[in-house]
Amino acid sequence: MARKHNRKHRQPEAVIIGMMGAGKTRLGKEMAQMRSLPFRDADVEIEHEIGMSIPEYFAEYGEPAFREVESQVVCRTLDSFAGVFSLGGGAPMTKSIRKRLERYVRDGGKVVYLKADPHEAMERASRGGGRPMLDGDAQQRWMSLFKQRDPVYRAVANVTVQTKGMTPRAAAKRMVEMVSEHIVHIDGKGIEPYDVRIGEGTLGHLPEILGSKPVRVALIHTTSVQRHSDRARGILRQSGYQVFDIVIPDAEAGKTIQVANGIWERLGNEGFTRSDAIVGLGGGACTDLAGFVAATWMRGIRYVNCPTSLLAMVDASTGGKTGINTPQGKNLVGSFYTPAGVLADLRTLTTLPNDIFIEGLGEVAKSGFIRDPHILDILEDHASELRSFDGVQFLGSPLEDVVSELIERTVRVKAYHVSADLKEAGLREFLNYGHTFGHAIEQLEHFRWRHGNAVAVGMVYAAELSNLTGHLDRQTVDYMRGLLDELGLPTSWHGADFDAVLELIHRDKKARGNTLRFVGLERVGEPFHLDDPDPQAVEEAFNRVAQ
Numbered sequence: 139m140a141r142k143h144n145r146k147h148r149q150p151e152a153v154i155i156g157m158m159g160a161g162k163t164r165l166g167k168e169m170a171q172m173r174s175l176p177f178r179d180a181d182v183e184i185e186h187e188i189g190m191s192i193p194e195y196f197a198e199y200g201e202p203a204f205r206e207v208e209s210q211v212v213c214r215t216l217d218s219f220a221g222v223f224s225l226g227g228g229a230p231m232t233k234s235i236r237k238r239l240e241r242y243v244r245d246g247g248k249v250v251y252l253k254a255d256p257h258e259a260m261e262r263a264s265r266g267g268g269r270p271m272l273d274g275d276a277q278q279r280w281m282s283l284f285k286q287r288d289p290v291y292r293a294v295a296n297v298t299v300q301t302k303g304m305t306p307r308a309a310a311k312r313m314v315e316m317v318s319e320h321i322v323h324i325d326g327k328g329i330e331p332y333d334v335r336i337g338e339g340t341l342g343h344l345p346e347i348l349g350s351k352p353v354r355v356a357l358i359h360t361t362s363v364q365r366h367s368d369r370a371r372g373i374l375r376q377s378g379y380q381v382f383d384i385v386i387p388d389a390e391a392g393k394t395i396q397v398a399n400g401i402w403e404r405l406g407n408e409g410f411t412r413s414d415a416i417v418g419l420g421g422g423a424c425t426d427l428a429g430f431v432a433a434t435w436m437r438g439i440r441y442v443n444c445p446t447s448l449l450a451m452v453d454a455s456t457g458g459k460t461g462i463n464t465p466q467g468k469n470l471v472g473s474f475y476t477p478a479g480v481l482a483d484l485r486t487l488t489t490l491p492n493d494i495f496i497e498g499l500g501e502v503a504k505s506g507f508i509r510d511p512h513i514l515d516i517l518e519d520h521a522s523e524l525r526s527f528d529g530v531q532f533l534g535s536p537l538e539d540v541v542s543e544l545i546e547r548t549v550r551v552k553a554y555h556v557s558a559d560l561k562e563a564g565l566r567e568f569l570n571y572g573h574t575f576g577h578a579i580e581q582l583e584h585f586r587w588r589h590g591n592a593v594a595v596g597m598v599y600a601a602e603l604s605n606l607t608g609h610l611d612r613q614t615v616d617y618m619r620g621l622l623d624e625l626g627l628p629t630s631w632h633g634a635d636f637d638a639v640l641e642l643i644h645r646d647k648k649a650r651g652n653t654l655r656f657v658g659l660e661r662v663g664e665p666f667h668l669d670d671p672d673p674q675a676v677e678e679a680f681n682r683v684a685q
């Protein structure tokens with residue numbers, strides 16, 4: 139069953155662009171050193187190619203000839219160099235280079251726009267001469283070039299690093315963090331596009347996503363993530379927002395109408411208007427509730443999700459399903475309401491307990507079974523390290539790369555379904571694989587069973603039902619049981635009798651009238667709608683997971 143991992147072709151880890159004097163060479167070298175990678179500066183490469191200094195070449199052949207050589211050197215290096223590559227300030231103004239950079243970004247590359255304080259950069263650039271583009275009044279020339287180039291840099295770059303007030307080392311560290319980020323873009327009918335940013339330090343994007351309109355920000359979180367909410371509050375206050383801390387009860391106890399009502403009262407008392415915003419920071423229960431409050435306050439205000447559990451990072455924080463539970467069932471009240479952005483900061487996983495990390499693997503595995511089998515290969519290859527997850531050792535360990543790839547791939551599976559079918563008219567229901575039975579377990583266990591664990595058993599139930607109704611082969615059902623077991627996830631449950639389960643699965647949101655509807659599997663990567671299955675099979679599948 140194991141498949142080969144895709145090998146990336148050689149291309150730079152990062153390409154740095156920006157104005158003269160922004161520090162591209164200095165910070166690029168520092169960044170390369172931090173990542174143990176080689177560094178190349180386009181101007182040095184060009185001088186090597188032309189056999190003279192750039193000012194001499196400019197004087198002899200003029201700017202157009204220089205830009206032509208520059209384009210050849212830059213494009214060649216982009217095709218073959220696997221390190222950090224810094225470009226001259228004018229390079230992105232050349233069409234052929236811009237086109238090549240666009241392709242590099244499409245292939246997953248990172249073009250970093252290094253944006254220094256204009257006065258500092260201007261002063262640095264005009265020091266010492268040797269820059270033909272600044273001939274004459276250097277500072278005035280710099281400013282006029284900045285006006286032309288800044289919009290182009292912004293259009294070309296997919297990462298912007300502001301260095302104002304930072305030491306070179308801190309700026310280089312920030313570049314490393316931002317370049318290591320994985321970004322999944324969510325778009326589609328009825329969706330205001332947004333990004334899911336996965337990496338160390340992504341909480342730093344909060345101000346950029348909230349934007350300048352909100353004055354007040356409600357930071358909704360639980361006490362279990364206090365360390366991370368303190369960091370978020372610091373970032374928000376530094377950017378001038380008025381931050382209101384709203385601490386909610388932990389886990390499912392927070393997903394109630396009483397808790398939502400308490401927050402509505404607080405927002406009212408603090409004068410929250412339509413242009414203010416909400417940040418939900420925590421596990422999936424917290425982001426579901428925060429999204430629900432955002433969707434309902436004044437009929438909808440801006441919100442950003444900062445998931446802190448694996449499950450919330452891979453699933454709950456993205457896609458816009460917001461909601462609360464009622465005594466009759468899970469998530470029965472809610473709304474489809476998309477966040478302005480999702481910041482999955484891997485640093486928050488350092489405090490995540492092992493059992494809650496493992497629970498999150500349930501939804502990761504689900505995404506492998508319904509859409510991306512490569513996820514299953516990764517889970518198989520790293521099952522024992524994943525099972526022994528220890529937040530304290532996590533950052534900088536080989537497991538960090540494995541986990542961030544799993545998060546990115548799982549979010550891509552979510553994005554695929556959500557982008558095509560935001561309001562769950564058909565395709566999106568596949569994300570509900572394992573949930574019909576899983577939600578019943580959670581309810582019957584009074585939420586002592588964690589969501590991801592319940593979904594793991596629910597997936598086995600759906601696989602057994604698919605097998606009993608003539609769809610899925612026995613080998614795949616056994617493979618699923620074996621993999622989940624290796625990851626430390628449960629595969630059986632006998633907490634209630636069949637009638638109690640049947641009553642709850644009739645209340646599942648996929649049911650229509652008296653007809654039960656499940657998501658089944660034909661084979662790995664091929665889910666299907668299993669409508670109105672034979673009642674005997676529904677009961678026999680229950681018996682198979684109850685053993």
Ligand SMILES: NC(=O)c1ccc[n+]([C@@H]2O[C@H](COP(=O)([O-])OP(=O)(O)OC[C@H]3O[C@@H](n4cnc5c(N)ncnc54)[C@H](O)[C@@H]3O)[C@@H](O)[C@H]2O)c1
Pocket residue numbers: 360362363388389390393420421422423424426446447448449450453454455456457458459460469486487488489490491494497498588589590
């Ligand atoms: N909206 C959706 O699309 C969607 C998708 C999947 C799940 N969900 C919902 O998400 C919830 C499950 O999410 P969950 O597994 O994150 O549960 P959770 O929110 O209950 O979090 C699990 C526990 O981990 C703690 N925790 C979270 N992050 C932590 C951290 N970094 N350090 C220490 N403790 C931390 C929480 O306080 C909680 O006690 C369920 O309510 C489920 O219905 C929603």
Ligand SMILES: O=C(O)C(=O)C[C@@H](O)[C@H](O)[C@H](O)COP(=O)(O)O
Pocket residue numbers: 453457459468469501562566567569570573647
């Ligand atoms: O995003 C979706 O759609 C999902 O079904 C994702 C599920 O993993 C998630 O647990 C979701 O909360 C379930 O929603 P519900 O509509 O079944 O309550």
